[in-house]
Amino acid sequence: MSLPAADGPAIETHDVRRVFESRKGFLFREKTRTEALKGVDLTVERGAIFGLLGPNGAGKTTFTKILSTLLLPTSGRALVLGHDVSRETDWLRPRMGLVLGGERGLYNRISGRENLRYFADLYGVPLAEREERIRQLLERVDLVGAADRRVEEYSRGMKQKLHLARGILHRPEILFLDEPTIGLDPKSARETRKLIRSLVGDGVTIFLTTHYMFEAEELCPRLAVLSKGRIVARDTVDGLRSLVGGDRTFEVEAYGFEDREVEALRRLPGVSKVVEEEFGPMTRLTLRVRTLETNLGQVRDLLPGHPELAVRERRTSLEDVYLDLVDEEVR
Amino acid sequence: MSTAHARGYSGARSTRAALRLSLLQFMADPQWLIPSMIAPVIFGIVAFELFRGFGPYFLTYAILGAGMMSMWGQTLYGSGWATGQDREFGTLEPTIQAPTPYLYIVLGRVLWNVVSGLLGGAIVYAVVVAIAGAPPALPDPLGFVVLFLFVMLTLAAVGVVFAAFYVYTRYAGFIQNIGEFAFYVGTGCMFPVVLLPFWTSPVALFFPPTWALDALRYASIPGYVGFSWGFWPDIAGAVATTTAYLVLAGAIFHRVERHVLEVGNLDHY
CATH class of the missing domain: 3.40.50.300 (P-loop containing nucleotide triphosphate hydrolases)
Incomplete structure (x- = not known):
């Protein structure tokens, strides 16, 4: 014992x-x-x-x-x-x-x-x-x-x-x-x-x-x-949160994105990850952001051809972390 | 049994708790009226008709036959079935997870089933006496009661072993249902085993109630011829087999508990 x-x-x-x-x-x-x-x-x-x-x-x-x-x-x-x-x-x-x-x-x-x-x-x-x-x-x-x-x-x-x-x-x-x-x-x-x-x-x-x-x-x-x-x-x-690439999360929604646009977002300072998902006719890009210097204005500037564009910022939730981790494990 | 642990259970208290829980569940569930109150009445009437003309002691035969049929279900079947219900209710896991070894819980349930089995026996007695209009001629009424309780003890010992199977596997009820009527006949519940074919005897001898019932018949029915060995060898056989069953129960319960933790089937029902 x-x-x-x-x-x-x-x-x-x-x-x-x-x-x-x-x-x-x-x-x-x-x-x-x-x-x-x-x-x-x-x-x-x-x-x-x-x-x-x-x-x-x-x-x-x-x-x-x-x-x-x-x-x-x-x-x-x-x-x-x-x-x-x-x-x-x-x-x-x-x-x-x-x-x-x-x-x-x-x-x-x-x-x-x-x-x-x-x-x-x-x-x-x-x-x-x-x-x-x-x-x-x-x-x-x-x-x-x-x-x-x-x-x-x-x-x-x-x-x-x-x-x-x-x-x-x-x-x-x-x-x-x-x-x-x-x-x-x-x-x-x-x-x-x-x-x-x-x-x-x-x-x-x-x-x-x-x-x-x-x-x-x-x-x-x-x-x-x-x-x-x-x-x-x-x-x-x-x-x-930091493990999966940042405390900040940007969500960007539009009727589809071109590959070059996604690449441009990926190259923004502090962006550690971009996840793309479809829902109905819309596409949502979820960006994990490590730094404070990147802001929503820069995101909008990179996507000028989307009048329907919706951009918002929120704190990375545990759900994001969890989905990222489980997703990586599945892959 | 009354080992009180510095932090944990007392075996005697756990047994009392299980006995009390059985009583509460009995009172809360009207379905128990059938085996405990209604079945003994039916068994009593059927046995009276079956044994009528069986000689001057046919009333004793009828009471013993019907009484044992009734108590069998209550004492032996009930003990295992309660564990099966624990599986079904999902209470087996928290009960096993409690510090008390499950054997103490089973003992409490068996005690309750003995009590309700005695109630069944009393109902049978009352029914047979009411139909006959007179009590049976018992040479030694006190001895009859003592031996009757002894038979209950032997049934309880088998009940404890059966309960272990219910912990072991969810299929125990299925196996018990198949074997139930063979046990009824094999242990001489309704008819003395000497009336059965010779080949059944070796099997019957492995069951404590066979010996105890035979002893009870020797004591209650003058001129009864059961096993050729007589009353005292029957008592010795009953004590030996009951002891063996209780020792077996103590040994297998620990292993069964370990086994279910290995296979992880406590939540299967």
Whole structure:
């Protein structure tokens, strides 16, 4: 058993790989092999929200399940709070919370309060504290009024809040949240994010997966992008912006551009990347710009033959970064 | 069982929690009325008619036959099925992820199923007695009750092993459904196994309820001829096979939990 490392990283993984094997057919069984994780190296510091971004099928849930001891890696090593997730589950499980979310994962025919009581018992929440802790949690997730109603009567948002309450019931040191706002209406999603932010104040390390860029940008000071089973980038949001070629983004739209015009834009000072895309009859050029000296006027000057021209500037969003990174990985 | 960890679970508390959860789910779900209340009534009526003319102790035969049929479903089938439901509800993952070994949860469920199985047995008894208009002649009523509980324990031991299969694979229900009626007959639930073809005996002997039921019949029906070895060998056989099942359950549960983490099928249903 490794020593508890109170000051070490919350999560440390080395070359974590995971292969799923499945069989199809009845008489002639055909074996298929899917490599969900292809060697993930990641370090997450304690006491903050760390975001793992990735498209569907990138391996986010697989990685989360490995870290939360619900799945063994095929190879490689994963440490959470300094302990090996494959061998030290007895030590780890009382100290970690997991919220997989969604409609499933709750006992629907009994009340929210009874769901929490059951899991409080499984986690050994002191009996003397159990009821008070459940009451506080229900208050915190705004489910007091519905606490004694059957879960099957809850909305999706209420179920998600109950999932969260269950995840933090035993006061874990680290909490894994797998797409915690997926499928929620905007109001419920906003409330859920607020709740997640408040947990950091309690000293909990949060590992959050999402494919909502704004959510990651809003919640996560540091994040990593997972694509096709590999970490393709990890940094702060600003760090990732500079990684893909600039903090500023220009969008230029017209009814098509000539190659020489695109080349001229590409040669502007500080332009690191030009992406061309069609939508209907229009063409949009997206320029990543590193410097402040280039401005929209220079862009207009290079495109005089387009009376319909629309030019605007915005800050490079995490979504731009993400799409650039994932796009590069696909290519 | 009552190991309290510095930070984590208490096995006894987890078992109590699972027992309580089973009770709450039972009360919340009217479908349970069928196996626990309605089926015993039907079994009781059918058994009474089947065993009528089976000699002076036909009432005891009827009560034992119908009672075992009823308890089988509740105790053995119910224990595994609850784990299958955990898969279906998506609650198997958070339950496995909790610090408590899943075996303690299963024990809680088995305890509940024993309780509801006893309820089924009591209903059968009441139905048969009501039809007959008189209680069965039992040479030793107290011994009958004690042995009846012992039979429940043997059924529960098989239930725990079955539950492990439900954790292992989502297809456990399919396998259990196929085997259910073979078990009914093979363990002598309705008819004594001595009435079955000889070739079935070696298989039946691997199941603890076969031995326990035979002992119960020896104790309750004067002149009963079951296994040629008699009452005490039956008790010894039941204790040995039940112990073997419980040891097996303890051993396989740990491995099954490890296996499902390896294959990653906890969320399959």
